[in-house]
Amino acid sequence: MKRFWVLFFMFWPLLALYVCWVAPAYDWWFPGAAASPLGQRIDDLFYLILIITTVVFIGTQAALGYVLWTGAQRSDEGSEERAWFSHGSHNLEVIWTIVPAGVLLFIALYQMDVWAEYRIKTSFPEEVRNDPIAEVTARQFEWRIRYPGVDAEGNPLPLMPDPQPTDLYTVNDLHVPSGRPVMINLRTDDVQHSFFLPELRVKQDAVPGLVIPVWFEATKSGEYALLCAELCGWGHYKMKARLVAESETSWQTWLQELKAEQEFDGVVETSEEE
């Protein structure tokens, strides 16, 4: 029975190794492969940390197994070896302080450029840094989106801080061009929300009173989930919207259609019915 517990505790590092090994293949951690280049780098960081923690876990479990095994041997019948008391080892203390600190320092430095690109505005891709594509305002419980609209020639206008007569509005439906970085200005009308694009690995809190720039790039055209990751109230689960990434031309066509819909004066309806 003594050795059963040794085996019991040795089972978990093996399971951890297996889980760590197969998790990426089965998407246990993420909803599919990252749909953005920065998301891919975030995944790489995640898996690096997963490998480090798995190795550490296996190492500590192996040490635990060794201690249990030798303890079991000592208590076997006929064994003359006795347990011995150790007050502590200065060298060991130094080692297991410095090694984890070194690992943490490595992770902190290694991820710094990803973090900067993700969060620090001066590190954003230059083409989007001062050119938000839309303003996304979170509200209990929906996402209201303001686009700057298009001029008479059909060219997208710049987004102004305050609403303009040319602005276009949608709700729960964020359309962006795919294959290039885009930036949105994130706000909230009421409580703290969190702008979450799980497939693109984007998560950013929306804080009352702040306008927070968030950039992302959808690699492929398609429809992605836009959720609120903050428990922002009773109807939090209702804040499900969509991000539609599409080619530059179809995005511009969509803007034109949105403009036409928003300027609809009911007259086309008459001719359709006739």
Next chain:
Amino acid sequence: MRVLYVTSVILGASAILQGCGRMQPEFSHRDEFHELIPAAQVVVEDTLREHYGSPTDMVAWEKLPLKFSAASGRVTAVEEGTATPSSLQVSLNTGADDIQPGQNVDWLTGTLLPASGEEYTATREVVSWDPETSTLTLDAPLPEAPAPGDRFVVDLGGVLEHGRTLYAEHCQHCHGVSGDGAGPTAPYLNPPPRDYRLGKFKFTSTQTSNRATREDLSRVIENGIAGTYMPSFKLLEPDEMQAIVEYVLWLSMRGETELNLVTYFGELEDDEEVQEYVEEDFKEEFEDDISFLARRWEVSQEPAALVIPKEGRVEVTPESLRRGRALYVSDKAKCASCHGTEGLGNGPQTLAVQKDPDGNEYEHPGLYDDWGNPLEPRNLRTGIYRGGRRPIDLYRRIYAGIKGTPMPAFGTALSDQEIWDIVNYVMSMPFEEREPGDGTKPYTPPEQLATASPE
């Protein structure tokens, strides 16, 4: 110690079981219902239960102009040479596109409809539906051939049941089980959630005398109502949207029916009068009112009910804005009397004492809606338009008013061009320069103002 242990186990178990118990949803009644004499309450309750059922056991009352089921229709011919056919030629009243394999087919008339108390043996599943030949193929032969003209229904009550489930998930916690706008979240909301039981919905595309269209309701569900707690449910599938709309209409019709019933019985004072009324006039009056209610909703769904401008939107020019402004403050359109000369929603009517539908004065000055809620005229400078921000939405608000509120209809008083001028002006208001002294910029002395060029 042992007693303490046993007691705590019993208490814990009961707390868990209590928590796990499912609350049975129930329709609540209008306040007026509770003022009726008990005998009248029984009749009203029974009548409602007979025709609408309960939240968990609904009745698909055919008199109501609703899409209860996927499809309904009549048999036109049966497969030749067989006494127990599994293939029928039919003509459909509704739902030609909604028939799916696996749905049940039930009979409403003919020999296949069992007499009361008998077991239903003629329910079959759809195997295929061919719209070109109007042929419905069933999974097994029927016990006997239906006669031409026999009526059937596909997926009996399915749409409404689907709607009920979705309503409970998304809408009920604000709008309440009965659609009375008194769900558990409602006390925390301003404006309060809509009480459907008057059959009135504010933001419609229809004429003043008409009800909302199904599209009006689905538009509100899809886009939410900006500036209120009603969020957008854009990602609902079309069949989910349809089911919710039908269920909301069903609740609305149930509420209207209850209102009619409590009105009939509200005047009766003793059991004898109730009995006399039930035996003599009640049935006929009730039938008439339901037919009227159904027709009113039906008519509202027809294209003729829509508000459609004869002329397109007037171009937004300084002249149009000037005309719009002049109308806005004029006695003809009277916009400023509620919305204020600056559009801030603070016109003189907001300080006047108004009368309720019974002719009594409200306790506090200001405007009220038909549900008795105090109402603030919209601040037009916020750029938030609850009924939609398209020009046609604003046109319709001015042309047909906002139902259930003091916002009147100007369709007959103003020409299309005048309405469009007001629409243009109202849409420009959030971007309009404010007057000096309103707190948004430094005060300009009058003499400087006079010398400034009035472009």
